[in-house]
Amino acid sequence: MIVLDFRDKRPLNEQVAEKIMNLIAQGALAPGERLPSVRNLAVDLSVNPNTVQRAYAALEEKGYITTITGRGNYVSEESNWKDSLYGEVLSELKETVKRVMAAGVEREEAMKCVREVYERD
């Protein structure tokens, strides 16, 4: 389901959260679906349960999942996270474009890059 990069500089808990978030955003994990338990996923990924716990806590904080004590973690309805996801990725896009612009790339070239990625459907 998920593969972590232990050489990556980024914290493991963030990697776990982001990968699950992507699966949810793409619909690979449908709303209502149950996620692996903290302990099970920890074993699967070869990390400590605390690490998975932090990832799940972050996902709940952002509205991607709903936690029910004693039962498990479940993917939330799209309405709970779609708006914040939009805001997040658009904000990230702005930051990236700022860097692109600072690097001296012309507007047209940046636009062309965006168009090309969208072409590939």
Place this chain on the structure above:
Amino acid sequence: MIVLDFRDKRPLNEQVAEKIMNLIAQGALAPGERLPSVRNLAVDLSVNPNTVQRAYAALEEKGYITTITGRGNYVSEESNWKDSLYGEVLSELKETVKRVMAAGVEREEAMKCVREVYERD
């Protein structure tokens, strides 16, 4: 010349390197121009000389500056870094746009975002 964010999670040496890189990319620091000495910049930024040293080492590694022992650090010719910088930022832009697209953002909205950032000159 440069202001660091001491609350930022990113290492200070990386922040220094990136900010100088941006100044070079924008032409605020012209090729051949001399950069502040390791010790002087360290005092200006209120960091340790070792931190500036690491930033300069990284910049030389990437071809942005040329170091001459006993003399100082000088901005390299554009031909030494322009291509790799372009490739780097455009590659980063592609990755970001992929995430934006995966999140369900329409092409026009992404394009509008890029346009808006470029408008702010």
Place this chain on the structure above:
DNA sequence: ACAAGTGTATTAAATGTCTTAATACACTAA
């Protein structure tokens, strides 16, 4: 009621990176 599985919380220790500090050395320029 019981057992197993769940999320949650806490504390301690280990680890690794970043940063500072204090030096020291070789080189360059005036």
Place this chain on the structure above:
DNA sequence: TTAGTGTATTAAGACATTTAATACACTTGT
């Protein structure tokens, strides 16, 4: 010669991350 330069090393501290070992409350199925 002197001051300023880049470079290198070692030690120490701060900090975040991760692991480990528990413990507790809740839910489910028997």
